[in-house]
Amino acid sequence: MAEQHKTKKPPPPHVLLFPFPSQGHINPLIQFAKRLQSKGVKTTLVTTIFTSNSILSNHSHTTIPIESISDGFDHGGSAAAGSSEIYLESFREVGSKSLADLIRKLQSGGTTINAIVYDSFMSWSLDVAMEFGIDGGAFLTQACAVNNIYYHVYKGMLSIPPPDSSRVSVPGLPELEYWETPSFVHNPGPYPTWSHIVFNQFSNFHQTRWVFSNTFYKLEQQVIEWMKTLWPLRVVGPTIPSMYLDRRLEDDNDYGFNLIKPNHSECMEWLNDKPKGSVVYVAFGSYGELGPEQMEEVAWGLNDSELNFLWVVRASEEEKLPKGFMDRKSEKGLVVAWCRQLEVLSHESVGCFVTHCGFNSTLEAISLGVPVIAMPQWTDQITNAKCLEDIWGVGIRVKRDEKGIVRRVNLVSCIEAIMEGEQGVVARRNAKKWRDLTIEAVAEGGSSDKDIDAFVSDLNHSH
Structure with missing residues (x-):
């Protein structure tokens, strides 16, 4: 014994x-x-x-x-x-x-x-x-x-x-x-x-x-x-x-561990029907709140881009969507209350990520090699956006006007630059490099x- x-x-x-x-x-x-x-x-x-x-x-x-x-x-x-x-x-x-x-x-x-x-x-x-x-x-x-x-x-x-x-x-x-x-x-x-x-x-x-x-x-x-x-x-x-x-x-x-229920199957079925690299994914985190004017500019900017988009709008934010927007988005747009972001970002149909630049979303984009359009709101997000564009080189920051609003024309310009322009080519190349380095780490x-x-x-x- x-x-x-x-x-x-x-x-x-x-x-x-x-x-x-x-x-x-x-x-x-x-x-x-x-x-x-x-x-x-x-x-x-x-x-x-x-x-x-x-x-x-x-x-x-x-x-x-x-x-x-x-x-x-x-x-x-x-x-x-x-x-x-x-x-x-x-x-x-x-x-x-x-x-x-x-x-x-x-x-x-x-x-x-x-x-x-x-x-x-x-x-x-x-x-x-x-x-x-x-x-x-x-x-x-x-x-x-x-x-x-x-x-x-x-x-x-x-x-x-x-x-x-x-x-x-x-x-x-x-x-x-x-x-x-x-x-x-x-x-x-x-x-x-x-x-x-x-x-x-x-x-x-x-x-x-x-x-x-x-x-x-x-x-x-x-x-x-x-x-x-x-x-x-x-x-x-x-x-x-x-x-x-x-x-x-x-x-x-x-x-x-989820505190918000994701619309998982709806997201995946919709993404599966879209061509490779054709979708603009938009999400502003679990806390982000856009004012009604900003929400309207984002909505019509996505509409004006004429590209496929998947937009996460929490239930508490839905009432800020402009009248008529949900009727006009047709098959090009899907608005959901929540999603499993990693599965979306890793889907081959996603071409870029319009993000608030919370650090979790920042790391997820870098780890999965997805170029970003940075639209920070508050706290650490502003500095993360600076790093994403100027230090890590995986995206661009969208400019605001004198009222602090991102206008639809600026959003469309950034989407075109990342999805179709030379800036997008550079951002995708850098994003792939960082993806390899995250796996290595x-x-x-x-x-x-x-x-x-x-x-x-x-x-x-x-x-």
């Missing part, structure tokens, strides 16, 4: 992963969890009660257990709070106590927790982890370029807003016009609570054991090298289902794979 006890295999290390409770923040950590599981790490996803109850798809195939905590709005989530200020403060106060209660419950039941990887927007999570002597790792869901700018604001090295005439210079990036910085930097007034969160996410980074980033080394090499002088940075992206990249994880063809022995292995090694040694 003693000999059996000596040879008993120790349990695997166990990591709690705690994303901010929105689709765009949950997906990257879900994929990170899958990569960790493939390397023998036990993972548990922690989310809010409302989010857990809102998941639509059958996520059992992901084999990631879910534990729920309260954010103070268990029956309505952030929408029930009335404002982002009220919600975020409640999430910090109630969430801190509820997360601590969850840790006590797990530990009292004999579950060991070796690390908590938390969304960097919730810096208070590290304080909770440290109360229990658990190592914490901050997970950056936005580009290193963007977080580099935020850090310079946090340290007082960059004023907000910058003077209108100034050019912004930070390590690892070309000079930016002031308006090419994230909206929280050049126009912080409308969202003071969010501005506080993105700037102060670095306040306790000196106490983290790891800082993770959902990017890959060659995409942001100079910025990453600079950031590694500050923190123990692990670059683990792009966190996209394996079947679209290296195909090492069996059946990993979807994120597995996550493949066995690639830069991102090595950083995940280093994290697993840390866990095993401390375990």
Whole structure:
């Protein structure tokens, strides 16, 4: 019996992963969890009660257990709070106590927790982890370029807003016009609570054991090298289902957690009937909201392009569509409330992607080699658009007028340039190059794979 006890295999290390409770923040950590599981790490996803109850798809195939905590709005989530200020403060106060209660419950039941990887927007999570002597790792869901700018604001090295005439210079990036910085930097007034969160996410980074980033080394090499002088940075992206990249994880063809029901079969049947490279795919993310005037310009711009288009318009946005538009789009256009974006982007009929440039959509376009027309709205999207056009060379930014509106003629011009012009040829060539580099990064022995292995090694040694 003693000999059996000596040879008993120790349990695997166990990591709690705690994303901010929105689709765009949950997906990257879900994929990170899958990569960790493939390397023998036990993972548990922690989310809010409302989010857990809102998941639509059958996520059992992901084999990631879910534990729920309260954010103070268990029956309505952030929408029930009335404002982002009220919600975020409640999430910090109630969430801190509820997360601590969850840790006590797990530990009292004999579950060991070796690390908590938390969304960097919730810096208070590290304080909770440290109360229990658990190592914490901050997970950056936005580009290193963007977080580099935020850090310079946090340290007082960059004023907000910058003077209108100034050019912004930070390590690892070309000079930016002031308006090419994230909206929280050049126009912080409308969202003071969010501005506080993105700037102060670095306040306790000196106490983290790891800082993770959902990017890959060659995409942001100079910025990453600079950031590694500050923190123990692990670059683990792009966190996209394996079947679209290296195909090492069996059946990993979807994120597995949907908060909005996709019109999947309708999209695929429609795309299957369209010629190769003929479709303009348009989507502005799970949060993007266009004003009625902007919605009208996009609608008639797509109509005037006379090309096939697939446009995602969430149910809450449908009423902004101009009268008569749905009657005139005919067989050339399909408008759906939601879709499985990876399957759409990887479909051979898709020729370009009109995007808000959220970082998940940015990485998905790059990873699947699809050229983009960048139409950013707010937050990090403006800087991502700059990178897509001027640094990574995979698309063009559409110009706005003095009212900040993208007019239909400008949209049509960009669509023609990407779908039919020389700019499109260059963008497609660069997009293919980046696709090859993303696969290289996550493949066995690639830069991102090595950083995940280093994290697993840390866990095993401390375990």
